[in-house]
Amino acid sequence: MPQKDLHEANRQSWNLATEAHNSHKHDQAAFFRAGGSTLFSDEIELLGDIHGKALLHLQCNAGQDTLSLARLGASVTGVDISDTAIEFARQLAAESGIQAAFERADIFDWLEMTSETFDIVFTSYGALAWLDDLKAWARGIARVLKPNGRLVLIDFHPIFGVFEEGWRLTYDYMGGTQLTFGGVGDYVALSGSALTPSGYLEGIVEFRNPHPSHEFCWGVSDIVTAILEAGMRLVQLREYPYSNGFKRFSDMRELPGHRYAMPVGMPQLPLMLGIVASTATGA
Numbered sequence: 071m072p073q074k075d076l077h078e079a080n081r082q083s084w085n086l087a088t089e090a091h092n093s094h095k096h097d098q099a100a101f102f103r104a105g106g107s108t109l110f111s112d113e114i115e116l117l118g119d120i121h122g123k124a125l126l127h128l129q130c131n132a133g134q135d136t137l138s139l140a141r142l143g144a145s146v147t148g149v150d151i152s153d154t155a156i157e158f159a160r161q162l163a164a165e166s167g168i169q170a171a172f173e174r175a176d177i178f179d180w181l182e183m184t185s186e187t188f189d190i191v192f193t194s195y196g197a198l199a200w201l202d203d204l205k206a207w208a209r210g211i212a213r214v215l216k217p218n219g220r221l222v223l224i225d226f227h228p229i230f231g232v233f234e235e236g237w238r239l240t241y242d243y244m245g246g247t248q249l250t251f252g253g254v255g256d257y258v259a260l261s262g263s264a265l266t267p268s269g270y271l272e273g274i275v276e277f278r279n280p281h282p283s284h285e286f287c288w289g290v291s292d293i294v295t296a297i298l299e300a301g302m303r304l305v306q307l308r309e310y311p312y313s314n315g316f317k318r319f320s321d322m323r324e325l326p327g328h329r330y331a332m333p334v335g336m337p338q339l340p341l342m343l344g345i346v347a348s349t350a351t352g353a
């Protein structure tokens with residue numbers, strides 16, 4: 071059962087963090103008006119041609135990727151629990167002149183209540199760690215997908231999540247273990263230009279989040295099993311030896327295109343996971 075009190079705490083934490091994150095991003099509307107996109111080639115490849123498709127972007131935060139998806143011709147709806155993120159996303163859509171719908175809701179409620187259906191459900195980068203009930207999540211996605219619809223997921227790999235700075239083995243890998251932290255931090259400031267394609271601004275300095283946040287540890291088998299048990303079929307499962315836009319640890323090796331890999335001399339681990347699943351029946 072989803073624990074709504076923890077989701078509400080996360081909402082408070084994300085509201086403040088989103089303000090800090092956007093304070094570092096130079097004129098994003100101008101970036102989009104000039105044809106900019108915040109997507110990486112990896113998700114574009116997993117998504118395939120989305121022109122004319124009805125696409126639901128779960129946990130869309132402030133909508134930059136949602137607007138980039140709309141730019142590729144999809145009819146998009148973004149859903150996120152954070153009030154600040156959704157207000158920002160609506161304003162950015164209006165100022166960019168890009169058509170998109172945004173709804174503020176806990177995705178567990180929204181997926182149960184909506185009467186809309188979609189060709190594609192997309193969710194990415196830092197989404198799964200906030201979900202305390204993967205089976206309910208997958209059932210909700212299967213519910214809103216049309217026949218022959220697809221779930222496209224690209225997120226940081228569960229094995230990447232078990233470490234702390236210095237690659238110290240710190241957290242559980244699987245099973246939904248709850249972790250409580252001091253609050254969502256300002257990882258945009260730490261990532262600098264990697265997460266600010268419109269240009270980096272100093273913005274809010276030394277951000278401290280007073281609202282604790284609650285995350286959950288899920289392994290690959292937890293994720294895949296939830297998807298299969300919800301009646302979807304696995305179409306692709308990929309592991310990537312780099313992390314897009316997220317230099318989680320100071321010794322990570324920078325690759326072209328704002329990607330970060332394991333440090334030189336360390337064994338390669340998968341740092342991102344990509345999944346495509348389908349509601350299509352038959353072979």
Ligand SMILES: C[S@@+](CC[C@H](N)C(=O)[O-])C[C@H]1O[C@@H](n2cnc3c(N)ncnc32)[C@H](O)[C@@H]1O
Nearest residue numbers: 084129131135150151152176177194195196200
């Ligand atoms: C790391 S961000 C994801 C960013 C996203 N990949 C993007 O396109 O910008 C995680 C997001 O999950 C949202 N979130 C966390 N729990 C949620 C829930 N139960 N329902 C809806 N959104 C949630 C947060 O508000 C936050 O915006």
